[in-house]
Amino acid sequence: MNGAALLETLTAGLPSLRGRLTAEAPLKDYTWFRVGGPAEVLYSPADEADLAYFMKELPAGIPITVIGLGSNLLVRDGGIEGVVIRLGRGFGDIKIEEGSRLRAGTAVPDVKVARAAADAGIAGLTFYRGIPGGIGGALRMNGGAHGTETCEVLVEARAVDRQGNVHVLPVADFHYAYRHCGAPGDLIFTEALFQGRPGDPAKILAEMDEIAAYREEVQPIKSRTGGSTFKNPPGNKSWQLIDAAGCRGLKIGDAKVSELHCNFLINEGNATAADIETLGETVRARVKETSGVELEWEIKRLGNP
Numbered sequence: 001m002n003g004a005a006l007l008e009t010l011t012a013g014l015p016s017l018r019g020r021l022t023a024e025a026p027l028k029d030y031t032w033f034r035v036g037g038p039a040e041v042l043y044s045p046a047d048e049a050d051l052a053y054f055m056k057e058l059p060a061g062i063p064i065t066v067i068g069l070g071s072n073l074l075v076r077d078g079g080i081e082g083v084v085i086r087l088g089r090g091f092g093d094i095k096i097e098e099g100s101r102l103r104a105g106t107a108v109p110d111v112k113v114a115r116a117a118a119d120a121g122i123a124g125l126t127f128y129r130g131i132p133g134g135i136g137g138a139l140r141m142n143g144g145a146h147g148t149e150t151c152e153v154l155v156e157a158r159a160v161d162r163q164g165n166v167h168v169l170p171v172a173d174f175h176y177a178y179r180h181c182g183a184p185g186d187l188i189f190t191e192a193l194f195q196g197r198p199g200d201p202a203k204i205l206a207e208m209d210e211i212a213a214y215r216e217e218v219q220p221i222k223s224r225t226g227g228s229t230f231k232n233p234p235g236n237k238s239w240q241l242i243d244a245a246g247c248r249g250l251k252i253g254d255a256k257v258s259e260l261h262c263n264f265l266i267n268e269g270n271a272t273a274a275d276i277e278t279l280g281e282t283v284r285a286r287v288k289e290t291s292g293v294e295l296e297w298e299i300k301r302l303g304n305p
Helices: 003-013 048-057 110-120 125-131 135-142 200-217 238-244 273-291
Strands: 020-026 038-044 064-067 073-075 080-086 096-097 103-104 156-160 164-168 188-195 224-228 256-257 264-267 300-302
Touching: 003 020, 003 038, 003 064, 003 080, 048 156, 073 273, 096 110, 103 110, 110 125, 110 135, 110 200, 135 188, 188 273, 238 273, 256 273, 264 273
Parallel strands: 038 080, 064 080, 073 300
Antiparallel strands: 020 038, 096 103, 103 188, 156 164, 156 188, 224 264, 256 264
């Protein structure tokens, strides 16, 4: 089934849908690498109720892929079959609650959560200033930076399953580990509740400024990149292993290992997803050859070659 045919099927079968469906939507527009093929159909839900309706009525044989803000994502050049779901404005609210708690929709960028917490005098969420992407991705990857991880501040999260049921999961149900979430893969997170602690807004903002300055100094944040490419192996740092393997500045086409921070791959202009993935696999092979360590991808790679 091509995008137009799938769109026609979905439109006919979902008469009460309020969200937007787009056939053959170019996903490169939604990833920080700015590469990748199209979604057969892209769905942008209006809100959680719209998403639940869509999931309940969607035929079981149609595959679903969920993407966030695209910061740690590589979409392959052949695109993604079925429906790609991307949460937007209907999942962008932030609410401050009693007891130094903050509730945020999963389409909210991490940096906005950090800023809202600072403005409200809530300490403990400053680390989100150093994580690209959105809250949905942080939940799914146990996003962390500067010594703190999502599992340490999350209270609970709302999610919709493949049958359209809404769940509220306490943090224990996520079974978190380093860059790992053990919650069922078919859940689409819609909202998260975080627990901070009372703090002085000026001090929190100063800490955020330090984090921002550090990132700009040591990471290629102004380039087309996907953030940290590989997870840190136990007892090692990926960038040190990559550097020791002689991969700093290595290029394939317009894909390049950053010379500023060699656990970042960058698109210097016209790289394809294949260029970037091949470069990453070349780095993995050289690190394995020189150190015996097998690097594990942190960037999510989706779609067909």
